[in-house]
Amino acid sequence: MGSWAAGARDGVVIGGHTASMDIELSRKQGSPRSHTDQPTPRSWWATSAESKQSCKHSPLIFAIFTVAVATAVLSSAVLYFQLTSPHTFEPPISGIIPGRDKPKIILAQDVDWPPYAYVATPPEGDFDVAGFGHDVAKGLESVCDIEVVTRQAAWSQCWGSDAIGDGLDGGLFHGCMTYTHTAGVRNRYVDFSYGILSANKPAGILTRLGSDGKPFLDPMSDLSGKKIVDVKGWAPTADGLSLVNNWCTNTRYTGYEVITPATDGNDAAMAMLRDGTADGMFVYADQAYNYRPNQADVTSTWNEAMWTGLGTKFAYIGTGMLGHSYNGTTLAISKKGSGLNAIINPCIKKFMETKAYHDVCKKHEFEASCYPNAFFPPPSDTSKPWMLKTNEQPANSCSTGYCDCAAGVSLGADDLVTFSI
Numbered sequence: 001m002g003s004w005a006a007g008a009r010d011g012v013v014i015g016g017h018t019a020s021m022d023i024e025l026s027r028k029q030g031s032p033r034s035h036t037d038q039p040t041p042r043s044w045w046a047t048s049a050e051s052k053q054s055c056k057h058s059p060l061i062f063a064i065f066t067v068a069v070a071t072a073v074l075s076s077a078v079l080y081f082q083l084t085s086p087h088t089f090e091p092p093i094s095g096i097i098p099g100r101d102k103p104k105i106i107l108a109q110d111v112d113w114p115p116y117a118y119v120a121t122p123p124e125g126d127f128d129v130a131g132f133g134h135d136v137a138k139g140l141e142s143v144c145d146i147e148v149v150t151r152q153a154a155w156s157q158c159w160g161s162d163a164i165g166d167g168l169d170g171g172l173f174h175g176c177m178t179y180t181h182t183a184g185v186r187n188r189y190v191d192f193s194y195g196i197l198s199a200n201k202p203a204g205i206l207t208r209l210g211s212d213g214k215p216f217l218d219p220m221s222d223l224s225g226k227k228i229v230d231v232k233g234w235a236p237t238a239d240g241l242s243l244v245n246n247w248c249t250n251t252r253y254t255g256y257e258v259i260t261p262a263t264d265g266n267d268a269a270m271a272m273l274r275d276g277t278a279d280g281m282f283v284y285a286d287q288a289y290n291y292r293p294n295q296a297d298v299t300s301t302w303n304e305a306m307w308t309g310l311g312t313k314f315a316y317i318g319t320g321m322l323g324h325s326y327n328g329t330t331l332a333i334s335k336k337g338s339g340l341n342a343i344i345n346p347c348i349k350k351f352m353e354t355k356a357y358h359d360v361c362k363k364h365e366f367e368a369s370c371y372p373n374a375f376f377p378p379p380s381d382t383s384k385p386w387m388l389k390t391n392e393q394p395a396n397s398c399s400t401g402y403c404d405c406a407a408g409v410s411l412g413a414d415d416l417v418t419f420s421i
Contacts, residue, residue, distance in 0.1 A: 091338050093171055102145045103343050106173040107137050107332055108153035112265075112301035114290060115364040116178040116329070119299045133177035135360040136196050136331055136348075142356060144347035150177070156264045161232050164189040164335065174340050175332030182325045184239040190333040193341050194348045197329040200369035202386060203236040203244055204285030205318035206273065209311075210410025213398060217280050218409040219317040219390055220248050224255030229278035233264035240324030241282045247320060247389040248405035258282075266291065267303050268421050273314070274306060276416045285319045285386035288401060306419045310401035313415065317403050320389035328369070 090103040098104060109117040109129055120130030129152050137148045157167030158176030162185050168176055169189075180201045181192040205228070207217040217226065230238040238258045245252055259278060261268035266287060273281045284290075291307040293300075331348055334340035351357055353373050361370035372379065385393065385402040393404040 090343060091171070091174060091340065093174065099147060102147060104147045104149065105175070105340070105344065106149050106151065107133075107175050107177050108151050108158065108167070108173040109133055109177045110155045111152055111299075112155075113178070114295065114298045115366075119301075121297055121299060124297060131178070132360065132364045132366060133196075133329075133331060135363070136351065136357070137177060139351045139354075139356050139360060140344065140347040143350035143354065146343070146347060154264075156233050158333065159186070159190075159233055160264070161260065162237065165233075168333070168335055171335070174338070175334040175344075177332050178329050179333045180235045180325050181327035181330050182235045182237055182240060183243055184237050184324070186235075186237065186333070189336055191336050191338065191341055192327065192333055193331045194345050195327040195329060195371075196331045196348065196352065197366060197369045198371055199322050199325060199328045200366070200387070201235070201325065201328055202285045202319060203240060203321040203324050204283060204287075204316045204386060206270075206281040206283055206288065206314055207279065207317050208273065208276075208314050208414060208416075209398065210412030210414055212410055212412035213312075214408050214410035214412065215315055215317045215398060215403055216410050216414060217317050219403055219405050219407050220246075221317075221409075222246065222249070222251065222255065223253045223280065226256050226279040227259050227277070228256050228280045228282050229269045229272045230258050230260050231266050231269040231281070231283055232260050232262075234266065234283075236282060236284065236324040238282065244318075244321035244323040246318060247391045263421055265302075267306060267419075270303075270306050271419045271421050274416070275418045276414065280317070285316060285321070286384065288314070288316070289386065303419060303421075311399045315398045315401045315403050316386070317407065318390055319386050319393065319402055 090099060090105055092098060093106060096104070096106060109131065111117055111119045111129060113131070115132055117129070117131040117133055120126070120128050124130060129150050134150045137150055140146055140148055151173065153167055153173065153176070155165075155176075157165040157172065159165050159168070159179070165176075167173065175193070179186075179192070181195065205217070205223075207215045209215055217223070228241065230241075238260065241253060241256070241258065243252075259272070261272055266283065269278075269281055269283065272278045288307060288310045291300075291302050291304075292310065293304040293308050332340065332344065352371055355375045357370070358373065358375040361367050361376075367376065368380070368382070368384070370376070385397075385400060388402070390403070391405050393402050395404055395406065397404050398407050
């Protein structure tokens with residue numbers, strides 16, 4: 001009793017201890033006086049909630065890991081297939097189903113350059129793309145297991161002002177047809193296929209004729225101080241003028257100024273020649289003939305009035321100039337490094353050995369320019385006037401549209417005409 005009483009005096013007895021004893025022990029251990037100053041203890045349910053939250057993240061992490069592994073495996077499989085596939089496939093084109101078991105090649109052309117590229121009217125065709133390039137391209141299907149699709153596109157989509165066109169560069173089609181393999185800037189942007197015509201695209205210099213029938217540019221001139229308009233987007237390119245010879249003097253042209261129209265195409269350049277903005281025009285030597293008016297079965301897409309007057313309003317004072325090119329007309333140009341030539345060049349070579357190639361050449365009156373094979377007749381000595389060098393033209397020939405070296409220079413009236421483009 002005494003011991004209980006003593007304990008009662010000092011504090012309440014609880015399980016053999018007094019409250020005062022517990023308080024004293026707490027003080028000795030440095031516990032705060034107030035319960036509000038003590039840190040909140042971690043309860044069992046808090047620890048359990050964190051564990052559950054961690055479990056919630058686990059499926060997401062696993063899914064991400066699975067997708068990453070699957071992507072790596074798929075990429076490896078695609079790469080393996082590309083490296084080990086025995087087939088040769090065409091470069092991919094957005095929106096075009098690729099060839100299933102053989103190459104499917106898309107080649108483009110415009111329709112304003114007969115007989116190379118034009119619209120076929122009945123009975124030749126139902127207003128489809130047509131021309132020498134188209135016929136050769138489709139002919140490849142007869143000698144190779146290949147599908148060739150031809151379509152219309154603006155020439156500017158193939159080649160612009162001294163640069164590759166957006167359509168060809170952007171992969172709207174694999175190649176563009178009937179481009180001359182010129183020297184100079186084009187080779188920095190595109191690859192050229194094998195030629196389908198020999199060096200048949202000489203450059204020329206076109207000028208106006210005065211009222212006396214003589215040219216305003218002397219064929220003997222080196223063009224010093226003259227303004228020469230280039231055909232934007234077309235061969236021969238402007239840099240080619242520095243590579244060709246004046247056959248009357250056997251020297252190169254120098255000291256001229258090249259001017260370029262704002263608009264692509266032959267009409268824009270011809271308009272600058274006809275209105276006097278330019279003294280001469282650097283252009284294909286057969287362009288005026290190809291744009292002659294009233295051609296049978298040809299839908300003209302150029303200004304025929306502007307091109308009417310070869311030999312009366314305008315004429316060439318330079319012809320037969322081939323220094324601007326490495327090769328003749330090719331089947332196609334393609335974006336540099338595309339690999340198109342590896343597909344079509346073997347087929348071009350095979351087709352050019354067939355009777356069908358001869359027939360296409362005959363259809364378009366290119367027998368003299370095509371590469372002869374066993375089906376061609378013996379060559380004739382007749383040359384087109386644009387193929388002749390200026391010093392080979394007959395005397396007094398400006399009236400034919402192709403002047404000789406002795407034509408002189410006009411002192412007559414200059415008939416300037418303005419055309420809308």
